[in-house]
Amino acid sequence: MIRTHSELLAYIESLVLKRPDFFVTELISPKEKIIQQNKRYSYLYIIKSGIVKCYLSDENGKDFIQEFLSTGMEFGELEVFSEKPSFCCVESITKLEVFKISYTDFNKLLDTDTNFSRLILKAMAKKISYKAPRHSYQQSYPIEDNILKLQELYPGIDKIISKKDIASYMGVTMRSLNRALNTLKHKPVK
Amino acid sequence: MIRTHSELLAYIESLVLKRPDFFVTELISPKEKIIQQNKRYSYLYIIKSGIVKCYLSDENGKDFIQEFLSTGMEFGELEVFSEKPSFCCVESITKLEVFKISYTDFNKLLDTDTNFSRLILKAMAKKISYKAPRHSYQQSYPIEDNILKLQELYPGIDKIISKKDIASYMGVTMRSLNRALNTLKHKPVK
DNA sequence: CGCGTAATTGAAAAGTATCAACACTGGTGG
């Protein structure tokens, strides 16, 4: 649920030393919108520490959280390739430390540094293989099953992420989430 | 819904001429399982012509279709990066013409051919930006809305894809799909 | 013709959303 990629972070940190002109370090406070849907940007980000949520919001005001990203995860990179405006929002949950790099410099790195290019490919492959089973499971199983799975994989997640966000992540209303939690409490059958 | 990537196909075809030793052309008949979940492979595929479905099937036997792929789309490439067994099944719907390339040769190309590497990055970015809004929309809106959207984007899709598959793609039962179709027919309000 | 797969439909059961009321919390300002 909260995704990380330590290998990428390590490599980025080594790059920052080699090419300090490419990267800007930034501190961001909680609840800040870093990327807004349908806007154009020219920078992408790699998280050094902290957690962001990455979500799509539709015209009805319903938000749907794609993933929670943490150390070593990049965001805003897809637009480099698609050349379209951002298709999702990114907002900090905790306070954040990020590396920022311009599309231009990112492209330079891709073209000249095979290791880097490889890591980005890997990062994107990870994003895809993560999304697919989640999407599938969420559609195929009732809420209770999804909660159980979440608790199993990420015990104590509710202390970090608000319930509202957990509900948005699961694609259900908070009412349904609460009911499911209650019935699980009262019949911890297995 | 049926995804294509002509730019990649064009480039692959030019590569086939330059490096005929890297590629094998194969003909595949309909309803063949090309890739099976949780198995390991050493080849990946690029579609020259025809349509495949790419789906996850869970222990309950429910299938969930990720995407329909056609000309220029690659599959089986994620496992090159993740180094894990395949996480989804791929099955031909129509008869198929594909290029096959081994992980080894694919890696060689990635390391030596910047244009190629770039196209693969782009292909993966496309896969991600396609999945996210779809997932979001499907969770947030009722079936009828999803049908309308589908009919708008791909009129006549029902002639190519079986209803069963359309239902699996939308993540609902066929019963629900049929009911939604009927109510749409009887009240074509707008 | 007969077989298997795909598609259709009804009725009951399960799951989820909507709406609305209310509790809890941590600021903020009087």
Next chain:
DNA sequence: CCACCAGTGTTGATACTTTTCAATTACGCG
């Protein structure tokens, strides 16, 4: 210090949507 407010979380009643199950029809093909 208290009152107030906004954001977050909780809960009940009800309506709606979707699944499940099962029975039936339609279609393509040997």
